[in-house]
Amino acid sequence: MKNRIFLSAIVALAAVGMWSCTQNSGGGATDVANQSLKEAINNSADQVSTAMNDISSSDGYKVITSGNSNLKSADASVSDGEMFSDSITLADVAGVYEYQDSVLNEMHWGYSSYMYNHFKMTADTSLFIIKLPEKLALHHPEYCFYKTKQDTDSLGNNFVITTSKYKYSYAFPGGLNYSLGSDIAVSDTAVGNLDIEWMMGGSDKPYSYSSTFTFASGYAVSMQAERTDTTKLYDYNLSDGDQTIYDEMVKWSKDSGADTYTKVHSLTIGDVQIVHTRTAGSDSLEVYKGGELQQNATVTVVDNNSSENDSDAEYTTFCNKYRDYQITFDDSTTVLLSDLLGPTRDTMSQLFTSMHEMKFATHLVNYIAWNVYFRDKMKMEDN
Numbered sequence: 001m002k003n004r005i006f007l008s009a010i011v012a013l014a015a016v017g018m019w020s021c022t023q024n025s026g027g028g029a030t031d032v033a034n035q036s037l038k039e040a041i042n043n044s045a046d047q048v049s050t051a052m053n054d055i056s057s058s059d060g061y062k063v064i065t066s067g068n069s070n071l072k073s074a075d076a077s078v079s080d081g082e083m084f085s086d087s088i089t090l091a092d093v094a095g096v097y098e099y100q101d102s103v104l105n106e107m108h109w110g111y112s113s114y115m116y117n118h119f120k121m122t123a124d125t126s127l128f129i130i131k132l133p134e135k136l137a138l139h140h141p142e143y144c145f146y147k148t149k150q151d152t153d154s155l156g157n158n159f160v161i162t163t164s165k166y167k168y169s170y171a172f173p174g175g176l177n178y179s180l181g182s183d184i185a186v187s188d189t190a191v192g193n194l195d196i197e198w199m200m201g202g203s204d205k206p207y208s209y210s211s212t213f214t215f216a217s218g219y220a221v222s223m224q225a226e227r228t229d230t231t232k233l234y235d236y237n238l239s240d241g242d243q244t245i246y247d248e249m250v251k252w253s254k255d256s257g258a259d260t261y262t263k264v265h266s267l268t269i270g271d272v273q274i275v276h277t278r279t280a281g282s283d284s285l286e287v288y289k290g291g292e293l294q295q296n297a298t299v300t301v302v303d304n305n306s307s308e309n310d311s312d313a314e315y316t317t318f319c320n321k322y323r324d325y326q327i328t329f330d331d332s333t334t335v336l337l338s339d340l341l342g343p344t345r346d347t348m349s350q351l352f353t354s355m356h357e358m359k360f361a362t363h364l365v366n367y368i369a370w371n372v373y374f375r376d377k378m379k380m381e382d383n
Contacts, residue, residue, distance in 0.1 A: 032271040032290035037297050038329050040289050044270025045340040048246050052344045060192035060215040065354045066138045087169040093372045096123035098157050099132035131157035141364045158187045175201035190216045211355050223355035230254040236319050236352045248319050274299050296330035319348050
């Protein structure tokens with residue numbers, strides 16, 4: 001019971017802080033105190049849809065949702081046992097590397113495959129700069145590492161990844177410390193900034209992952225996941241500057257002594273927040289507007305595709321389409337949250353899933369960094 005009260009208090013305090021910022025920020029923010037709950041949830045849903053329409057039509061959206069199943073991600077390589085034990089820093093791969101159609105050299109990769117190098121170092125720099133055709137970066141990254149059967153020589157290197165933070169440290173069988181900070185531009189136009197922090201194998205925190213992509217328009221989308229011996233946390237966030245447009249947090253906390261869980265599921269959409277708290281002996285659902293509890297409104301979970309015994313909190317979220325909420329207003333009318341958002345929810349699901357998989361980083365930046373590092377390492381060993 002103490003865990004439930006403590007977690008609910010944290011959620012409520014955070015909510016008050018977010019709404020205070022929203023009301024005090026510029027840009028003609030609406031005074032939520034003068035709105036009914038129905039008006040607030042409709043306006044907030046419109047705000048999310050407007051943001052997602054802008055994001056989904058941007059080059060930044062193409063970047064973070066890109067990827068190709070023909071290439072393994074870094075995450076998959078861990079489970080397959082093919083990830084190498086080594087440490088790579090930004091200084092190890094610094095330079096300007098430009099794609100060319102011909103194969104410069106090849107390198108044995110894993111137990112049964114080769115990586116072909118198409119990137120030539122053209123300049124010295126303290127950064128890690130990759131230049132390649134947009135078509136390859138977004139649609140065919142595998143052409144960068146295989147003997148391509150396509151004519152890519154006529155494509156210009158108009159896609160530029162400028163990495164100012166890079167660290168890859170992996171110790172078999174599961175210790176990982178990874179950092180990435182990259183600015184992305186297409187045809188000399190800024191697309192966005194990607195930041196990733198990823199750790200596995202720590203004694204106090206076995207898994208920690210966070211990624212943020214800030215679009216050129218100012219919108220930012222982020223995903224956070226943490227696991228310890230007693231907690232599981234997932235958080236999905238969409239913001240515009242310092243204003244939260246959408247946030248969904250799931251936290252499971254285990255009471256080791258009683259061997260029970262407290263599960264808090266908080267969903268914030270603009271000025272409205274739904275908080276679902278479950279313990280072994282209770283189950284409560286509350287809805288807030290502008291940080292104030294709405295006594296005359298009720299919320300129920302419907303279309304719940306998740307199980308009480310699901311082992312992973314990620315598979316209980318609204319944004320990933322595992323649950324839905326029905327709100328009953330003080331005039332007895334009802335609305336489904338999924339109906340308010342419509343196809344926007346599908347776009348959100350793809351966006352947040354991509355922020356966790358981050359194939360752009362694992363399929364492209366890492367492969368090129370590993371290629372550069374091992375080519376240089378083999379040269380030193382040969383000498």
